[in-house]
Amino acid sequence: MSKHTAKPLTAAAHAAPTTTDRIMNTQLLSYYEAIEQASADMLSAARSGNWDEVVKLEGACVLLISQLKHAAASQQLGPDESQLKTRIMQRILLNDAEIRHLAEPWLDDLDQLMKGKSKTVH
Numbered sequence: 001m002s003k004h005t006a007k008p009l010t011a012a013a014h015a016a017p018t019t020t021d022r023i024m025n026t027q028l029l030s031y032y033e034a035i036e037q038a039s040a041d042m043l044s045a046a047r048s049g050n051w052d053e054v055v056k057l058e059g060a061c062v063l064l065i066s067q068l069k070h071a072a073a074s075q076q077l078g079p080d081e082s083q084l085k086t087r088i089m090q091r092i093l094l095n096d097a098e099i100r101h102l103a104e105p106w107l108d109d110l111d112q113l114m115k116g117k118s119k120t121v122h
Contacts, residue, residue: 025081031068032088035061039095046102054099 038061045053077085 025075025077028068028071028075028077029081029084029088031064031071032085035064035068036088036092036095038064039092039099043095043099043102046099051103054103 038057042054042057042061045051045057
């Protein structure tokens with residue numbers, strides 16, 4: 001057997017993406033985009049002080065993340081899609097950081113209520 005007749009097992013990893021791969025990548029990215037939109041909606045609700053809506057949207061995020069994990073188990077993103085995913089994730093993390101910052105006073109008030117100490121909210 002000549003060394004030119006056998007192809008390395010990793011050759012498939014370097015092959016051009018098929019139409020199915022591109023469709024799966026688009027589906028995976030759509031999950032990331034949906035999570036980003038939900039995080040933006042959560043931030044909007046947090047800015048307006050609508051914490052019930054924040055909690056509701058957080059539940060939607062948990063479901064989307066679960067669906068993403070399931071879909072991602074059988075498909076990996078290509079380099080271009082991975083870069084887009086990274087940018088989406090950075091925006092989600094920025095939204096999350098601002099939501100946490102906005103929630104701190106609310107969580108402090110909740111903590112005081114849980115301890116049985118009433119605090120006047122201005």
